[in-house]
Amino acid sequence: MATGRTHRPATRSRGIPEATVARLPLYLRALTALSERSVPTVSSEELAAAAGVNSAKLRKDFSYLGSYGTRGVGYDVEYLVYQISRELGLTQDWPVVIVGIGNLGAALANYGGFASRGFRVAALIDADPSMTGRPVAGIPVQHTDDLESIIEENGVSIGVIATPAGAAQQVCDRLVAAGVTSILNFAPTVLSVPDGVDVRKVDLSIELQILAFHEQRKAGEEPTGESAADTAPPAAPPAATVRRRTDGTEPGPDGDVPAVMPA
Amino acid sequence: MATGRTHRPATRSRGIPEATVARLPLYLRALTALSERSVPTVSSEELAAAAGVNSAKLRKDFSYLGSYGTRGVGYDVEYLVYQISRELGLTQDWPVVIVGIGNLGAALANYGGFASRGFRVAALIDADPSMTGRPVAGIPVQHTDDLESIIEENGVSIGVIATPAGAAQQVCDRLVAAGVTSILNFAPTVLSVPDGVDVRKVDLSIELQILAFHEQRKAGEEPTGESAADTAPPAAPPAATVRRRTDGTEPGPDGDVPAVMPA
DNA sequence: CCATCTTTGTGCACGCGTTCACAAAGACAT
DNA sequence: ATGTCTTTGTGAACGCGTGCACAAAGATGG
Numbered sequence: 211m212a213t214g215r216t217h218r219p220a221t222r223s224r225g226i227p228e229a230t231v232a233r234l235p236l237y238l239r240a241l242t243a244l245s246e247r248s249v250p251t252v253s254s255e256e257l258a259a260a261a262g263v264n265s266a267k268l269r270k271d272f273s274y275l276g277s278y279g280t281r282g283v284g285y286d287v288e289y290l291v292y293q294i295s296r297e298l299g300l301t302q303d304w305p306v307v308i309v310g311i312g313n314l315g316a317a318l319a320n321y322g323g324f325a326s327r328g329f330r331v332a333a334l335i336d337a338d339p340s341m342t343g344r345p346v347a348g349i350p351v352q353h354t355d356d357l358e359s360i361i362e363e364n365g366v367s368i369g370v371i372a373t374p375a376g377a378a379q380q381v382c383d384r385l386v387a388a389g390v391t392s393i394l395n396f397a398p399t400v401l402s403v404p405d406g407v408d409v410r411k412v413d414l415s416i417e418l419q420i421l422a423f424h425e426q427r428k429a430g431e432e433p434t435g436e437s438a439a440d441t442a443p444p445a446a447p448p449a450a451t452v453r454r455r456t457d458g459t460e461p462g463p464d465g466d467v468p469a470v471m472p473a
Numbered sequence: 474m475a476t477g478r479t480h481r482p483a484t485r486s487r488g489i490p491e492a493t494v495a496r497l498p499l500y501l502r503a504l505t506a507l508s509e510r511s512v513p514t515v516s517s518e519e520l521a522a523a524a525g526v527n528s529a530k531l532r533k534d535f536s537y538l539g540s541y542g543t544r545g546v547g548y549d550v551e552y553l554v555y556q557i558s559r560e561l562g563l564t565q566d567w568p569v570v571i572v573g574i575g576n577l578g579a580a581l582a583n584y585g586g587f588a589s590r591g592f593r594v595a596a597l598i599d600a601d602p603s604m605t606g607r608p609v610a611g612i613p614v615q616h617t618d619d620l621e622s623i624i625e626e627n628g629v630s631i632g633v634i635a636t637p638a639g640a641a642q643q644v645c646d647r648l649v650a651a652g653v654t655s656i657l658n659f660a661p662t663v664l665s666v667p668d669g670v671d672v673r674k675v676d677l678s679i680e681l682q683i684l685a686f687h688e689q690r691k692a693g694e695e696p697t698g699e700s701a702a703d704t705a706p707p708a709a710p711p712a713a714t715v716r717r718r719t720d721g722t723e724p725g726p727d728g729d730v731p732a733v734m735p736a
Numbered sequence: 737c738c739a740t741c742t743t744t745g746t747g748c749a750c751g752c753g754t755t756c757a758c759a760a761a762g763a764c765a766t
Numbered sequence: 767a768t769g770t771c772t773t774t775g776t777g778a779a780c781g782c783g784t785g786c787a788c789a790a791a792g793a794t795g796g
Binding site for chain 3: 272279282284
Binding site: 367 | 665
């Protein structure tokens with residue numbers, strides 16, 4: 211298939227590595243805090259500590275932006291705030307739409323950090339007609355029917371999907387067709403998008419599962435013997451003779467064994 | 474400082490690379506969908522497409538778990554679901570507490586995918602006394618004062634922080650002191666934790682800023698001329714003579730220039 | 737003007753992750 | 767039983783990201 215890739219292809223933006231771009235917001239946050247305390251300059255060591263990274267990494271990251279530091283002194287806070295903001299495109303206004311105003315969508319609409327840095331909630335969109343017109347976070351919810359016109363009229367290029375998983379791909383397709391080229395996806399689904407569209411995924415369930423993996427390792431490390439004998443006995447290994455299905459797209463007419471594991 | 478590191482040190486778990494662990498939940502989700510459709514086997518190609526990854530990567534990932542496939546046929550769906558679930562530690566029950574029941578905390582509590590795969594919301598905790606006792610998602614909110622006893626009585630090892638940024642580190646410290654060793658942080662702050670504690674961060678603001686970076690690049694690629702002359706003029710470069718403050722921790726008594734950039 | 741001290745910027749090496757490409761393994765047909 | 771065909775499992779090469787360690791740059795003090 212050649213429908214589209216899922217995660218950021220991002221071969222390399224303009225010499226700035228993707229890993230560095232992902233850390234710039236971290237630096238910016240730390241710098242903003244320093245700025246509010248009227249601290250004029252910071253060393254790479256101090257700023258790195260505040261951002262929770264290695265100081266060498268920070269210096270290398272900044273080197274991609276240019277030589278904005280002064281040897282023997284450090285970095286000018288205000289100047290660096292501006293340079294990073296500009297590099298991230300935060301000096302301009304980004305209208306954003308949120309699609310799917312359930313619990314999560316409403317929480318996102320109310321999120322303060324949204325509007326703070328160049329991002330503005332241009333519209334809230336939901337498929338439920340009973341939601342239409344109801345104000346959430348001071349913004350009236352609009353119906354999905356008007357999605358295309360909303361995108362166009364507001365010049366929206368960033369969309370946030372907070373719908374159930376089943377509706378996510380369909381919403382995504384409509385957003386992309388309407389001109390959205392960056393999507394932040396909170397639905398637990400893999401989105402297919404054409405080239406040139408960026409998708410970033412935020413998935414609570416996946417994060418928890420990763421934590422569980424490490425948690426299990428910690429628990430089963432010191433204690434000897436079987437720590438994995440918890441809930442269910444191991445499922446049967448694949449039978450010696452396995453049914454094949456190379457051509458047929460539908461399940462075979464013969465009785466398929468539905469499931470051997472508890473869901 | 475030697476207080477602690479911020480992100481997962483995770484040198485390598487048990488031969489399973491961290492990048493592979495992060496993809497296992499993706500595979501599991503795709504496999505579960507296949508299982509519900511009673512599909513008996515999948516090839517690496519099909520499953521990779523469903524999970525949105527490269528098929529070679531998928532096979533290598535699975536090779537870390539063991540040889541669970543059958544050459545010429547593919548992978549047994551049910552068996553693989555079980556193996557991945559076991560590897561991720563999802564065959565056991567993980568009680569989870571959510572601290573900070575604001576908009577986001579409430580949304581997380583209501584999130585269905587939470588309870589589905591081995592995770593159980595054991596308690597909701599908030600610092601606001603007027604919230605205490607009020608049921609959210611069918612679970613009564615408890616007060617922060619009882620945090621330690623709640624953790625201990627329920628055997629909680631995974632905590633979710635959905636508080637404002639200012640309270641996050643303090644909550645984190647109390648969670649860790651009470652025995653929590655894995656934290657999912659939604660607050661926009663860098664958390665410091667001792668060794669042996671895993672922290673994963675979910676940050677809406679950062680994701681949006683990364684999208685904005687790529688969005689800006691797309692916009693300023695084809696059109697010629699200055700595309701960066703949008704909102705504010707460039708801040709003044711660092712002055713030839715910059716005030717130093719190597720020893721003093723407090724801002725100097727002389728009038729500091731507060732800010733040159735619009736917040 | 738020179739010496740010293742601080743801190744940046746970066747060349748270099750190393751390790752992890754990704755991808756290619758192919759041999760080995762097994763199913764299936766005859 | 768043998769040959770063919772499909773698909774896995776993995777050796778090897780490559781590229782990216784990270785961290786060390788140090789030279790260059792500039793400030794500061796005498």
